[in-house]
Each structure stands twice: as C-alpha cells, then as structure tokens.
Amino acid sequence: MLPVINVNQLSASYRKNKVLDRVGFEVRPGTMTSIVGPNGAGKSTLLKVLLELHPKLSGTVSFFGETYAKAKERIGYVPQRGSVDWDFPTNALDVVLMGLYGRIGWLKWPKKLHREKALEALDQMGMADYASRQISQLSGGQQQRVFLARALIQDADLYFLDEPLAGVDAATERAIMDTLKLLKSKGRTVLVVHHDLQTVEDYFDHVLLLNRTVVAHGPTADAFTRENIFRTYGGTLRWMEGLSG
Amino acid sequence: MIGLSHNAQWVLLSTLILGTAAGIMGCLAYWKRQSLMSDALSHAALPGVVGGFALMGFKNLPVMIAGAAVSALIGALLIHWIRSSSRVKEDAAMGIILSVFFGLGIMMLTFVNRMAGASQSGLDSFIFGQAASMVRKDVLMMIVLASIVLLVAGIAFKEWKLFLFDPAFAKGLGMSTRWMGAIYMGALVLVIVVGIQAVGVILMAALLIIPAVSARYWTQSFKWMVVLSALFGGGAGMIGTLISTYGKGWPTGPFIVIAAACLFVVSLAFGARKGLVVLAVQQYAQRKKLRRTTFVQQSALERGS
Amino acid sequence: MSYAGWILLTASLVGLSCGFIGALLILRRMAMMADAISHTVLLGIVVAYLVTRELSGVHMLLGAIAAGLLTSVLVQWFHSRGVQQEASIGVVFTSLFAIGVVLIATKVGNAHLDVKHTLMGEITFIPWEKIELPWLGAIPEAVFILSLVLIVVVAVILAFYKEWKITSFDPALAASLGIPVVLMHYVFMSLVSVTTVAAFDAVGAIMVVAMLITPAAAAYLWTDRLAVMLGLSGLFGVVSAIAGYYVAVWLDTSISGSMAFATGIVFMISFLGSPKHGIVAKFIRPAVPSA
Numbered sequence: 056m057l058p059v060i061n062v063n064q065l066s067a068s069y070r071k072n073k074v075l076d077r078v079g080f081e082v083r084p085g086t087m088t089s090i091v092g093p094n095g096a097g098k099s100t101l102l103k104v105l106l107e108l109h110p111k112l113s114g115t116v117s118f119f120g121e122t123y124a125k126a127k128e129r130i131g132y133v134p135q136r137g138s139v140d141w142d143f144p145t146n147a148l149d150v151v152l153m154g155l156y157g158r159i160g161w162l163k164w165p166k167k168l169h170r171e172k173a174l175e176a177l178d179q180m181g182m183a184d185y186a187s188r189q190i191s192q193l194s195g196g197q198q199q200r201v202f203l204a205r206a207l208i209q210d211a212d213l214y215f216l217d218e219p220l221a222g223v224d225a226a227t228e229r230a231i232m233d234t235l236k237l238l239k240s241k242g243r244t245v246l247v248v249h250h251d252l253q254t255v256e257d258y259f260d261h262v263l264l265l266n267r268t269v270v271a272h273g274p275t276a277d278a279f280t281r282e283n284i285f286r287t288y289g290g291t292l293r294w295m296e297g298l299s300g
Numbered sequence: 301m302i303g304l305s306h307n308a309q310w311v312l313l314s315t316l317i318l319g320t321a322a323g324i325m326g327c328l329a330y331w332k333r334q335s336l337m338s339d340a341l342s343h344a345a346l347p348g349v350v351g352g353f354a355l356m357g358f359k360n361l362p363v364m365i366a367g368a369a370v371s372a373l374i375g376a377l378l379i380h381w382i383r384s385s386s387r388v389k390e391d392a393a394m395g396i397i398l399s400v401f402f403g404l405g406i407m408m409l410t411f412v413n414r415m416a417g418a419s420q421s422g423l424d425s426f427i428f429g430q431a432a433s434m435v436r437k438d439v440l441m442m443i444v445l446a447s448i449v450l451l452v453a454g455i456a457f458k459e460w461k462l463f464l465f466d467p468a469f470a471k472g473l474g475m476s477t478r479w480m481g482a483i484y485m486g487a488l489v490l491v492i493v494v495g496i497q498a499v500g501v502i503l504m505a506a507l508l509i510i511p512a513v514s515a516r517y518w519t520q521s522f523k524w525m526v527v528l529s530a531l532f533g534g535g536a537g538m539i540g541t542l543i544s545t546y547g548k549g550w551p552t553g554p555f556i557v558i559a560a561a562c563l564f565v566v567s568l569a570f571g572a573r574k575g576l577v578v579l580a581v582q583q584y585a586q587r588k589k590l591r592r593t594t595f596v597q598q599s600a601l602e603r604g605s
Numbered sequence: 606m607s608y609a610g611w612i613l614l615t616a617s618l619v620g621l622s623c624g625f626i627g628a629l630l631i632l633r634r635m636a637m638m639a640d641a642i643s644h645t646v647l648l649g650i651v652v653a654y655l656v657t658r659e660l661s662g663v664h665m666l667l668g669a670i671a672a673g674l675l676t677s678v679l680v681q682w683f684h685s686r687g688v689q690q691e692a693s694i695g696v697v698f699t700s701l702f703a704i705g706v707v708l709i710a711t712k713v714g715n716a717h718l719d720v721k722h723t724l725m726g727e728i729t730f731i732p733w734e735k736i737e738l739p740w741l742g743a744i745p746e747a748v749f750i751l752s753l754v755l756i757v758v759v760a761v762i763l764a765f766y767k768e769w770k771i772t773s774f775d776p777a778l779a780a781s782l783g784i785p786v787v788l789m790h791y792v793f794m795s796l797v798s799v800t801t802v803a804a805f806d807a808v809g810a811i812m813v814v815a816m817l818i819t820p821a822a823a824a825y826l827w828t829d830r831l832a833v834m835l836g837l838s839g840l841f842g843v844v845s846a847i848a849g850y851y852v853a854v855w856l857d858t859s860i861s862g863s864m865a866f867a868t869g870i871v872f873m874i875s876f877l878g879s880p881k882h883g884i885v886a887k888f889i890r891p892a893v894p895s896a
Contacts, residue, residue, distance in 0.1 A: 103468075106471075106472060107471075127472065130472065132468070132469065134466070134468050138466070139465055139466045144516070144521055145465065145520075145521065145522050146521070153462050157474050157475075161456060162455055162456070165458065334691075336637050336640075386826060386883075386884070387825065387882055388825060391635075392634075392821075392825075394636070395637060395814055395817075396815075396869065398814065399640075399811055400815055400819060400866060403812055403862040403863070403869070404865075406812075406862030407866060410862065411856075502644075503702070505695055506696075506699030509695035509699065513692050513693075516687075516688070549710075554702075555707060557700060558700070558703050
C-alpha cells in the first residue's frame with residue numbers, strides 16, 4: 056500500500072538553528088499518529104515544513120506519492136490556536152465556511168448549501184449553538200472546536216493538527232478525540248502534534264518521537280517505550296520516572 | 301453641490317471615490333497589522349513624485365504617479381529586507397525608510413524648485429495635498445485607479461478575508477499567499493500614490509487608518525466593517541474637500557483628516573460595539589442589577605437574622 | 606565662531622541628543638512613537654503660540670512636552686480600548702497634526718509660523734538668531750537650547766541608567782522590582798518631545814525622525830552592549846549631521862534633507878558591513894552551525 060506521507064532526509068533551520076536534522080519516516084493510511092518530543096524539538100516546524108509554510112534546507116517529502124502542491128486538496132491543517140488574531144471581526148460559522156473557500160472557488164460567494172454544511176460540521180463538534188457567536192467571545196476550547204470543524208468540512212484524506220489539545224477543557228478534549236477517531240474509522244489519516252505523554256497510549260495507535268531527528272517511530276505499543284521516551288527527552292524527563300512506573 | 305464650479309464638482313467626486321478606496325484598503329491594512337506601513341510608504345513616495353517631475357520637466361500626473369509607485373515599492377522592499385535579514389525590528393525599519401526617503405525627497409524638491417518655472421509646478425502641494433489644483437484629466441485618472449482598487453477588493457472578497465485572518469490556512473487551500481500579498485501591496489501603493497495629490501504624503505496614512513479604526517467600533521462582521529470604513533472614508537474625503545474650498549489656499553489634506561477624526565470621535569463615543577456611551581449604559585445597568593441583587597440578599601439576610 | 610562652525614555645532618548637538626534618545630527608543634520598540642510625537646509637537650507649538658502670541662523657546666518647549674504627553678496618553682488609551690497599537694498611533698498623530706496644520710493655515714497666517722519651516726527646518730538662519738549670555742557672549746539661541754536639552758538628556762539617562770536598561774529589556778520584571786515603569790514611560794516620552802522640539806528649528810519635524818531612529822538602528826547592528834550602543838548612536842548622529850551638511854553645501858540643496866539622507870547612508874553601511882549583524886558577514890560566515 057502506498058504510504059500517505061513519505062519523508063526522506065528532511066532538514067530545516069529556524070532562526071539560524073538547525074531544528075530538523077535528516078528526519079525520515081513513512082505514515083500508512085488510516086493511522087492516527089502523535090508527534091511527541093520536548094520543547095524546541097521541532098514538532099511544529101516539522102508540520103510547517105511538510106505543509107511548505109516554512110522552507111526546508113534539504114530532503115524530500117511526498118504525499119500520496121505526489122508533491123505537496125498536487126496533493127494540497129487532500130490535506131487539512133489545524134494550526135495552533137494562537138496563530139491567528141481572534142479579534143478579527145467574524146463569527147464561528149464564517150470561520151468554518153473558510154474551509155470550503157477552496158472548493159467554492161474564486162469570485163463566487165458561499166451559498167445556502169455551503170452554510171448548511173458548515174452548520175453540520177459545527178454541530179458535529181457540539182458547537183451548533185455558537186454559530187453566530189463572535190469568535191473573540193468563544194472560550195479557548197470552543198475556538199479549537201471551531202478550527203476542527205473547519206478542517207472537517209474540508210473533507211480531506213490527511214489531517215495535520217498542531218497541539219489541538221493544548222489548554223482546552225475536558226469536554227473539548229473529548230469532542231476532538233471522538234472526531235479524530237471517527238475520521239480514522241473512515242480510513243482517513245491523522246497526525247497530531249501532542250504534548251501530553253500520559254494520554255499518548257490511550258489516544259493514538261502510532262507515535263513519532265522527535266528530537267531534531269526521529270528517535271523512534273512505529274505502533275505505540277512498540278515505539279512508546281520507557282527507553283525511547285528517555286532517549287527523546289534526555290535528562291529533562293526525570294520526573295517521568297516516578298510517574299509512569 | 302449647488303454653487304460649486306464644474307471643476308470643483310469633479311474634485312469632490314474624486315475625493316469621494318478616493319476616500320472610499322482608501323477606507324477599503326485601510327481595513328485590509330488594519331488586519332494585516334500594517335497601519336503604519338501606509339504612513340511609511342506614503343512618505344517614501346515623495347522622491348518618486350519629484351523624480352517624475354524632474355524627468356518630464358513639467359507636471360505630468362501619470363509619470364509622477366508612476367514615479368511615486370516605484371519609489372514607494374522600493375521603500376516597501378527595503379523595509380522587508382531590513383526586517384527579515386537583520387535584528388532591526390519592523391517599526392524601526394519603517395521609521396528609517398520613512399524619514400530617509402522623505403529627506404531624499406526634500407533634497408530633490410529643493411533642486412527641482414530651482415529649475416525654471418518649477419516653483420509654479422505645485423510640487424509643494426504634494427506635501428499637504430491640494431485637491432483644488434487638480435484638473436479634470438487628473439480627476440479622471442484618480443477615478444480610474446481608485447476603481448481598480450475597488451474592483452480588486454470586491455471580486456476576491458472572501459479570499460481577502462481568509463488571507464487576513466489565517467494566511468497559513470489560505471495557503472493550505474491552495475491560494476497563493478505570495479501573490480495575494482503582492483496584489484495587496486500593489487493596491488495599497490496604488491491608493492497611496494493616487495491619494496497624495498489630494499491629501500499629501502504626510503497625511504495620506506490617516507485616510508487609510510482612521511476610517512478602518514472608526515468602523516471597528518460599529519460592527520462584528522468583516523463585511524460591514526469594510527462597507528462602513530468605505531463610507532467613512534468617502535464621507536471624510538468629501539466633507540474635508542468641501543470645507544477646504546472655503547478658504548483661499550487652504551490645504552485639503554488636513555481638512556479631510558480632521559473630518560475623518562470627527563467621525564472617529566463619534567464612533568468612539570456612540571459606536572454600537574465598545575462605544576463609550578454603550579459601555580457606560582451597560583455598566584450602569586450592571587451596577588443597578590448588582591445593587592438590586594445585593595439589596596435582595598441583604599434584606600434576605602436581615603429577615604433571616 | 607564662523608557661520609559654518611555654528612551650523613556644524615548645532616547639527617552635532619542634534620545628532621548627539623537624538624542619538625542617545627534614539628538608542629532607547631529602538632530598544633523599547635517605540636520607533637513609530639517618535640514619528641508620532643515629532644508630528645504632534647507641531648500642535649503644541651501652535652497652541653502655545655496662539656495662547657501667548659510669542660514664539661519664545663520656553664513656551665514652545667512647554668507646548669511640545671504637553672503635546673508629546675497628550676499623544677502618548679491618547680495612544681495608550683485607545684490601545685487599552687481594543688485598537689491595535691499601530692493603528693492607535695496612526696489615528697492620534699495624524700489627527701493632532703492635521704489640527705495643527707489647519708490652525709496655522711486659518712488662525713496664524715504665514716508670517717510668524719509656517720508649516721514648511723517646522724517640517725523641514727531652516728538651519729541656515731540659526732547662526733543669526735543670537736542671544737546674549739553672561740560669560741559666553743552672543744551665541745545662537747538654538748545652540749543654547751540644544752545644549753540645555755543635551756545636558757538634560759544625558760543627565761536623565763545617566764542618573765537612571767540601570768532603570769532604563771531594565772525597563773527597556775523586561776518591563777514586567779522591572780515592575781515586579783518596584784520600578785515605576787509607567788512613570789518612566791512618560792518621563793521618556795517627555796524627553797523625546799523635548800529633544801524633538803529643540804531639534805525642530807535645526808532639522809525640522811520629519812528629519813528629527815531620521816536622526817532619532819536611523820543612527821540608533823545602525824548602532825544596534827554593531828554592538829550588543831547598551832553603553833556602546835548609546836555611544837555609537839550619538840557618534841553616528843554627529844557624523845551624519847556633519848556629512849549631510851557638507852553634501853548639502855556641495856550640491857546646494859536642503860540641509861535637513863541631506864542630513865536625513867546621510868543617516869540612511871550610515872545605516873546602509875552598517876546593514877551591509879557590520880561584522881556582527883551585517884549582510885556581508887552573514888554571507889561569508891554561514892550562520893547555521895553544523896550539527
């Protein structure tokens with residue numbers, strides 16, 4: 056089976072520092088992978104380089120055996136919540152609608168059909184009541200759900216999520232994870248930058264341990280071992296010793 | 301409008317359209333967080349205006365506008381270059397380009413003013429704007445250029461919104477943010493160079509900034525913010541021009557800016573969203589409610605004791 | 606002293622005081638605030654003139670400080686009410702400046718105060734407007750005022766040197782240490798206004814911005830130490846002022862415009878050639894350390 060993502064010898068730098076060094080991995084379709092690593096390990100940068108939002112120094116990346124430009128339509132991206140200005144004058148429904156802009160096409164305005172679809176996506180995230188709410192008046196978790204609804208409506212085959220569970224409430228965390236599992240059951244592929252080591256085993260079937268390069272990658276049961284985690288986090292993880300024992 | 305000369309009516313129409321276009325581009329600039337960029341670019345246009353004049357030897361608006369555009373774009377590129385490849389931050393980079401280009405412009409202006417007949421060129425009017433000095437041909441050109449801006453903003457409205465709100469996502473949808481950025485910058489420079497004839501290089505930025513900020517006080521929707529900003533901009537352009545025709549030799553720019561500032565103060569006070577009066581009423585209502593509940597609680601306590 | 610000597614002294618004084626203030630401006634990321642204040646002091650001067658009907662140095666200074674403080678208070682207020690900082694600066698300074706220009710155009714007339722003069726400065730007249738001082742004899746009024754301002758600027762910077770350093774670098778920490786951050790902000794804004802208005806006569810409003818921002822930004826590319834940056838910034842200011850003057854004389858053009866342009870050249874040289882942060886240095890020595 057053709058891998059969904061194939062990354063080979065990928066290197067990138069950020070503010071003069073090399074943050075990704077010869078990263079290589081493959082992702083199979085229908086899997087749910089968490090990308091885990093310490094702060095500054097290059098997790099977000101990896102996502103941005105894959106999506107060509109940040110330049111790479113060297114290496115190759117292919118999606119569904121094609122370049123990013125050709126596969127773009129099949130890829131959905133949920134950026135970190137802090138990456139946009141939530142004071143922007145628009146409401147939740149409108150943000151979700153943005154997920155359809157590519158399909159609506161230039162010069163055309165969104166129609167009723169599109170609005171209904173957006174409302175449906177919001178409903179799926181349990182946010183239907185907030186459709187006309189100003190985005191600055193949503194809580195952090197609600198904003199994250201709006202972002203996820205926007206990704207859902209894209210109906211992509213491959214999803215990238217950057218820290219979707221950071222700083223959200225328990226209800227949002229549940230809603231997001233249910234949605235991701237639903238996507239997986241439909242055969243979609245999901246990659247999530249994740250920060251909470253304790254939930255990795257419960258939430259994801261694959262894990263990619265990253266610290267500037269790939270430390271370990273594979274099914275969670277095989278790759279998420281104490282030794283690999285220790286190698287990824289180095290000395291910074293002493294507190295884990297007593298915790299996961 | 302009655303009582304105005306034929307030419308004055310043309311001038312009025314042109315500042316109306318200019319204000320509308322500036323109001324729209326100002327909204328885009330506001331959400332691109334580049335309000336002061338417009339100030340830097342309009343100052344940076346001065347060497348081009350003077351250069352265009354020197355090149356032709358007489359006042360030829362299309363050449364001068366082209367010169368202004370070239371010089372403003374060079375300024376924009378330099379700001380980008382300084383910011384992206386050194387530790388100097390954007391605000392300082394803008395300050396540098398703004399003042400150094402303006403200095404260069406003044407140097408050139410002094411030169412050109414020595415040329416025979418140049419003192420009558422009305423070059424000085426580019427500093428504060430002199431809408432009244434425009435002739436019908438100039439006005440027509442302003443109208444055409446401003447209409448281009450209206451068109452650009454109008455036909456890709458939802459794309460602009462996404463581009464401003466979440467450029468990374470826009471890129472993921474297959475939009476070329478590089479091209480959109482270039483078109484945005486082109487349109488911004490176009491409004492600026494068209495506007496400096498009427499408003500002047502020093503105050504052109506106001507026409508881009510103030511209507512957008514004022515519109516922010518009225519609405520939660522981007523679409524309405526753009527519409528209101530366009531209305532405020534157009535209104536300010538017209539009112540300012542009208543007032544400046546009452547005095548002999550009064551510069552148009554400052555009057556347009558003051559008209560815009562008045563609209564801003566009104567918005568600040570009475571704006572439906574976060575306007576001072578609205579906030580005061582809300583606070584009053586809240587306090588009253590609070591007082592009533594504490595009163596109820598207190599009386600309940602007293603009854604209990 | 607000779608005519609050219611007075612002009613060079615005036616320009617150097619402007620370069621020094623602007624350079625010192627500018628270094629702090631850059632570090633506090635308030636470059637555009639300087640742009641704003643350099644415009645709004647016009648309103649302060651006009652109002653001071655309309656109230657007193659006099660064009661004396663003291664009234665102008667007071668008017669300028671008031672206008673500068675009004676600008677910073679208004680910018681801060683709008684910002685705290687949800688307007689982006691940048692846009693808030695833009696609204697305030699263009700409005701106040703426009704009021705100043707209109708007041709000049711309608712109330713003052715061109716005889717006493719003219720907009721072009723305040724915008725572009727007319728350094729060529731400075732050596733003739735002398736005042737008599739004890740011990741010193743007749744010196745140009747602008748030189749006297751600029752020297753006073755320079756002394757005040759240097760004194761205030763030196764007296765609170767470590768406080769300026771910490772409030773510029775980490776205002777939150779400074780506040781937690783009990784340093785009056787807000788008060789220092791407004792003191793600083795007053796210094797900017799005073800420097801601006803004193804430099805007004807010599808180089809004009811817009812060229813003050815060049816003198817404030819550009820030499821300091823150039824110095825920022827050469828050093829990582831505040832003391833060195835202050836020194837270099839002042840030095841660059843003086844060098845551009847003097848070089849600008851001679852270029853203007855040579856080409857027979859606007860002196861203030863030429864000085865502003867000279868600061869740009871100094872910056873460009875630093876931007877390209879600075880051994881620490883210059884473009885050429887980066888090109889020769891690729892910054893990515895091999896892993």
